[in-house]
Amino acid sequence: MIDPRRLxxxxxxxxERLRRRGIDLDVDHYRALExxxxxxxxxxxxxxxxxxxxxxxxxxxKAAGDDxxxxxxxxxxxxxxxxxxxxxxxxxxxxxxxxxxxxPNPPDDSVPPGRDETDNVELRRWQEPSGFNxxxxxxxxxxxxxxxxxxxxxxxxxxxxxxxxxxxxxxxAITQFMIDTHVQEHGYEEVYVPYVVDRHTLVGTGQLPKxxxxxxxIGGERDQFLIPTAEVPVxxxxxxxxxxxxxxxxxxxxxxxxxxxxxxxxxxxTHGIFRQHQFEKVELVQIVHPDESWNAxxxxxxxxxxxxxxxxxxYRAVALxxxxxxxxxxxxxxxxxxxxxxxxxxEISSCSxxxxxxxxxxxxxxxxxxxxxxxxxxxxxxxxxAVGRTLIALLENNQDGTSAVHVPDALRDYMGGSTRLEL
RNA sequence: GGAGAGGUGGCCGAGCGGCUGAAGGCGCUCCCCUGCUAAGGGAGUAUGGGCUAAACACCCAUCGAGGGUUCGAAUCCCUCCCUCUCCGCCA
Numbered sequence: 340m341i342d343p344r345r346l347x348x349x350x351x352x353x354x355e356r357l358r359r360r361g362i363d364l365d366v367d368h369y370r371a372l373e374x375x376x377x378x379x380x381x382x383x384x385x386x387x388x389x390x391x392x393x394x395x396x397x398x399x400x401k402a403a404g405d406d407x408x409x410x411x412x413x414x415x416x417x418x419x420x421x422x423x424x425x426x427x428x429x430x431x432x433x434x435x436x437x438x439x440x441x442x443p444n445p446p447d448d449s450v451p452p453g454r455d456e457t458d459n460v461e462l463r464r465w466q467e468p469s470g471f472n473x474x475x476x477x478x479x480x481x482x483x484x485x486x487x488x489x490x491x492x493x494x495x496x497x498x499x500x501x502x503x504x505x506x507x508x509x510x511x512a513i514t515q516f517m518i519d520t521h522v523q524e525h526g527y528e529e530v531y532v533p534y535v536v537d538r539h540t541l542v543g544t545g546q547l548p549k550x551x552x553x554x555x556x557i558g559g560e561r562d563q564f565l566i567p568t569a570e571v572p573v574x575x576x577x578x579x580x581x582x583x584x585x586x587x588x589x590x591x592x593x594x595x596x597x598x599x600x601x602x603x604x605x606x607x608x609t610h611g612i613f614r615q616h617q618f619e620k621v622e623l624v625q626i627v628h629p630d631e632s633w634n635a636x637x638x639x640x641x642x643x644x645x646x647x648x649x650x651x652x653x654y655r656a657v658a659l660x661x662x663x664x665x666x667x668x669x670x671x672x673x674x675x676x677x678x679x680x681x682x683x684x685x686e687i688s689s690c691s692x693x694x695x696x697x698x699x700x701x702x703x704x705x706x707x708x709x710x711x712x713x714x715x716x717x718x719x720x721x722x723x724x725a726v727g728r729t730l731i732a733l734l735e736n737n738q739d740g741t742s743a744v745h746v747p748d749a750l751r752d753y754m755g756g757s758t759r760l761e762l
Numbered sequence: 763g764g765a766g767a768g769g770u771g772g773c774c775g776a777g778c779g780g781c782u783g784a785a786g787g788c789g790c791u792c793c794c795c796u797g798c799u800a801a802g803g804g805a806g807u808a809u810g811g812g813c814u815a816a817a818c819a820c821c822c823a824u825c826g827a828g829g830g831u832u833c834g835a836a837u838c839c840c841u842c843c844c845u846c847u848c849c850g851c852c853a
Contacts, residue, residue: 398780
């Protein structure tokens with residue numbers, strides 16, 4: 340959430356920055372709401388103050404044994420006027436709140452301009468894709484009977500998958516390897532969290548109120564949703580709290596399934612398991628001091644990159660342009676892995692700095708030891724990595740023209756010592 | 763799912779419908795005293811919002827959440843949520 344005070348004072352500048360995202364902020368609408376808010380708040384608080392004084396006097400008169408009837412009469416319809424004004428004020432405040440909560444995070448100045456992914460800027464590459472002296476097969480072909488999309492469709496519908504035997508094991512091995520690496524080498528604390536969250540939690544990280552159609556609602560009596568990413572429950576761990584400055588940074592790693600309805604993505608990536616309604620992800624989340632978040636973004640991105648390197652997967656890092664940025668992010672670095680069958684790089688991790696945007700929504704603060712006052716923390720997260728997509732990348736990059744794929748050294752211990760996976 | 767108890771400030775814990783943003787204690791911060799330690803004395807110590815260039819002051823809100831009664835609600839009524847104990851069921 341954008342700081343309401345800054346919005347009030349520098350709406351023009353903020354509108355300018357949001358324009359980089361392709362957002363046209365309705366400044367007049369905002370100003371009108373804000374003017375009414377100011378007026379009504381003044382009125383409501385004034386009336387409440389009056390009521391308080393009057394009630395206090397009645398109390399004192401009563402204690403003194405005086406007749407309170409005239410005093411009560413003098414209050415008149417103050418209660419009624421207050422109720423009317425309060426109702427109006429609440430409505431305006433709710434409108435304003437909705438308006439502000441629907442505004443995305445303004446891009447950081449370092450974010451490249453552009454409208455969509457074609458304007459993203461490549462930052463670096465690691466290992467050029469190795470050529471094959473045969474036509475590379477895609478992951479569906481390589482997986483063979485270990486990937487049963489038909490069975491998944493039968494029991495759940497499209498965009499779900501069933502993995503069997505060696506493929507299921509590889510999927511699990513990848514997950515364990517990633518968690519262990521982040522815990523042992525990068526200093527993250529492993530957390531296990533609910534896969535179901537309530538509305539309030541999703542507002543905290545920014546999925547709601549704007550993107551409800553992308554989520555899986557539990558339905559029935561319960562106003563709950565399946566998590567679209569571990570970011571949601573894990574970041575909300577610090578919701579409505581004031582942390583000691585020396586507790587920071589908090590670094591969490593969580594492995595969870597992720598559920599996305601992705602209503603707007605029909606017809607996109609329909610082949611194989613690249614884009615699914617349910618997928619697994621190992622997620623990195625950091626809660627940091629506001630001075631540290633840009634450093635933390637570099638570090639977190641490097642942590643995710645180290646997984647790709649250990650798995651010997653060619654990748655590149657890309658800075659998302661302003662128009663391609665997610666709602667809550669001030670800046671995002673995507674990691675894209677090389678997929679030989681597609682002959683291009685595809686997203687496998689997305690590392691973002693949200694600054695205080697989520698913290699403000701969540702009321703996640705820390706105590707500044709200097710001033711003694713609470714300040715908002717900064718939050719970050721990144722996939723480290725998406726498990727299903729890592730699986731795809733491993734199959735496709737490690738094929739050798741046979742029915743088997745090579746298992747990288749990093750995974751060998753997790754695969755019972757196997758160097759090759761027979762599919 | 764059934765029965766009961768309870769949700770108050772960082773924690774513990776009071777709180778006749780009015781003077782309670784909230785007693786008291788603990789903790790924490792600062793100061794004094796003390797030749798060290800222990801003890802002691804004093805002051806301070808919620809969050810959000812408004813106002814402000816900003817701060818102070820001031821104003822408003824908040825005692826699980828939401829409604830209601832009342833001139834006035836932490837205190838009364840209703841609904842919901844959560845925690846704990848016992849029983850049942852169960853990975």
